[in-house]
Amino acid sequence: MEIKWLGHAAFLLTTGTGTKVITDPYVPGAYDGAVGYAPINEFADIVTVSHDHADHNGVRDLPGSPEVVRGKGNWTIKDVKISGVDTFHDPNQGRERGRNTIYLFETEGLRVAHLGDLGHIPDDATLKALGRVDILLVPVGGVFTIDARQAGELVRKINPRVVIPMHYKTPKLGFAIARVEDFFKVAPGVKRMGSSAVEVKVATLPKETETWVLDPAL
Numbered sequence: 001m002e003i004k005w006l007g008h009a010a011f012l013l014t015t016g017t018g019t020k021v022i023t024d025p026y027v028p029g030a031y032d033g034a035v036g037y038a039p040i041n042e043f044a045d046i047v048t049v050s051h052d053h054a055d056h057n058g059v060r061d062l063p064g065s066p067e068v069v070r071g072k073g074n075w076t077i078k079d080v081k082i083s084g085v086d087t088f089h090d091p092n093q094g095r096e097r098g099r100n101t102i103y104l105f106e107t108e109g110l111r112v113a114h115l116g117d118l119g120h121i122p123d124d125a126t127l128k129a130l131g132r133v134d135i136l137l138v139p140v141g142g143v144f145t146i147d148a149r150q151a152g153e154l155v156r157k158i159n160p161r162v163v164i165p166m167h168y169k170t171p172k173l174g175f176a177i178a179r180v181e182d183f184f185k186v187a188p189g190v191k192r193m194g195s196s197a198v199e200v201k202v203a204t205l206p207k208e209t210e211t212w213v214l215d216p217a218l
Contacts, residue, residue: 001108003135004197007037007216008055009116009167011137012044015107019078020044023103023114023137025062030054034174038218046077048103050116051089071101081106085130089144090119097144102130109202110134113160117145117167121154134205136160139167141177148178152186161205163187164212172216180213187211 004012009024022044026035035055044066049057059068067077072084083104089097097119105112112135122130136158139145145167146154155163165187168180184190189210196217 001110001112001200002197003112003164003200003214005164005166005214005216006040006042006196007170007218008035008173009050009114009137009139010037010040011114011166012042013080013105013112015079017079019046019080019107021046021048021080021105022062022066023048024050024056024116025058026056027054027058027061030058031174036172036174037216040218046080046082048082048084048101048114050101050103050114051098053117056117069103079107083130085126087116087118087122087126088120089117104130104133110200113137113158115139115154119145121146121150121157127157130158133158133160134202135162135164135200137164137166140165140180140183141168141175142182143175143177145177148182148186151183155186155188155209160209161207162200162210162212164214170216172218183211 002014011023013021028039043064047066048069072086075082085102087100088094089100100116103114113133114137140151192213
């Protein structure tokens with residue numbers, strides 16, 4: 001599988017058979033220009049939307065006619081099994097910002113979890129329902145999501161093999177949230193990959209948890 005960080009919480013996952021999944025596509029220019037990443041021009045077979053905010057729900061701007069997955073449930077589309085787990089966008093049971101869906105993608109023996117705009121540490125029952133996670137795509141910027149400290153705590157609870165941070169301050173994002181460097185203080189085995197994409201296989205997963213920092217493609 002190739003994992004490519006497009007920007008913010010948007011990733012392109014490409015399986016060995018060519019199936020393409022885009023997670024949480026943003027609307028370019030949303031929030032009075034705060035979302036400064038370039039338009040997403042990638043064709044996808046599947047798009048997942050963790051919640052209905054403009055920096056995560058830009059389905060209409062994507063080319064083609066991908067199958068859109070929203071909310072909790074289970075789907076099998078081509079060679080990808082998808083499970084949606086219900087969580088919240090804030091620490092107060094959704095009273096501030098509503099609900100959020102964690103998506104678990106299973107393909108080629110890998111289990112990849114995209115946490116969306118998770119705003120709290122899920123309880124043990126939710127984490128048990130999520131099951132084994134090989135690759136964790138986790139927000140770390142705080143304010144609208146869990147912050148660096150909480151992300152570190154969640155990494156310890158889930159114990160993935162690879163952690164890829166997302167949803168943090170960059171030169172193309174005008175939100176007043178933290179930079180990824182704050183996460184480095186608690187993140188295991190930090191490696192700057194020097195690219196926007198990485199190839200991942202079960203046989204090449206690190207034995208100990210590592211944090212892979214990607215460059216946004218857009």
